[in-house]
Amino acid sequence: MPIINTEHLLLNFLNHDEYTVNSQREFIIQPIANYFQEPNPPSVQIQLLSHGLFHPEQTDKAYIRKWLEKDYKLKVTQFFNQLKQAWDGPEVNIFVLPFNLNDNSSITGSGLSFTDKILLFLSLEPEKHLIETIMTHEYSHVLRLQTIHHEEVIQLKDTLIMEGIAEVITRRKYGKSLLPNITPDKLTIENLYKQWILPNLEIRSTHPLYQHLMYGNESMPQYLGYYIGTYLVERWQKSYLVSDNQLIRQPTNDFF
Template identity: 30%
Template sequence: MPVMKTNEWLIDHYHDPVELCKKMKPLFPGVSALEIHDYFRMHGMYQELDKSGTALVDTMEVNDVWTIVEKEHQALRKKWKGPDVPIVILPSNTADKKLMSATNGKAGLAFSDKLFLFVPETISEQELKALFIHEYNHVCRLWHTKKAENSFTLLDSIILEGLAEHAVRERLGGAFTASWTKLHSKEKIEKIWKKTILPKIKLRKSHPLHNQLLYGWRGFPKMAGYCVGYYLVEDYLNTNQLCTVDLLRVDAESIADLHPSK
């Protein structure tokens, strides 16, 4: 399945994003266009700017945004034996200072059967690839493990994030991994793992503490869960002399050197 032609949608409906979101209703059965729009806005989708959709699309096409993602999708689908999922690319909210500071204005949403990228119109090729690699790795792990999202624990989440960013490192090099991979020393991450994350690994995704620990909110170390996940995946890869593709089906407890009964 090719990358969806959101360039055409943007030209027609840029200033009416709810109408644009109607195009995605088949991907979310039973969900209204307004609900889709609100959900996307929460995760980085653009707010209407004082420009035409045509001008924005022209810039994104000059930067080969859709072509780069399509090529990377085909390459990784073959390499990871992953699914051929719908991929939706939309502009991100570059007016969001927090988003710009944290990720240079890019964001993504991954499901086992679809993927969404929110990107600034001037995104570089390597940044775009890094975002897609991370999100498509999520898609592949969700698809291969067949684990329902509502059964996800904190342990599942941190391993998911750590594995995805190691996939970026393998394909593009360490220079293009997220800044949080270099946020804490190994010694500090080991302490965060043992004292902060390990006692809470069975928390379900729906629990309020899940995201606080994952992102390091409300007094927890910044990006705590992400950093621990990256550390645990790295240790497992090095110990077993494996590549990230080998871990797509491996359960989180094994990667973290735990047993389900612990």
């Protein structure tokens, strides 16, 4: 069974006298951190919070209790098994946790993946097909990390294509994107690619410029790397008709 039981972690957290970041780390993050190669609870907590895990100071206990009543395990398990069979993929650990609601955003869920695990952050009412979209997106990452890259510290060009493939597949299957609806036009994309991405294709994910090129900054559009990765995969697909299974396993350099 790939779904890790997070319900008891959430209940322990709710039943504790304190409802703080520290108690979240003790009752939820610490057990999950044991599944990481470097089980450092503070760094794992920062990573999970930055990708969608609920924040105690922004989420009341009533929300968590209602979330527990949703019991997403069955739906996530069924869909994971479908993906695993369709893509001939590996078993991975899956953690399902409450999403951090933000009144200024229409987003109702998110995900995070590693070579051996996926974390899903879901709200009380995720939009239609959101669970399938996030699972498809994140599991495609797992397959590339295991079959193409074999490591989590990879080059910018690898991440561009990995994100582009995930975006192209989820758009085709569900008509949904996990990106903001601000896609730059083709000419802008090509110019940004030549200016920012092309000279830095081989920097690694530990490089200080890497995050800016993927997520944007004051000099670059938001989610620059994601849009360029999607553009590169779509451009390649115009010449090569392949299945999703083949696309996920296509070597990075083929797209350049």
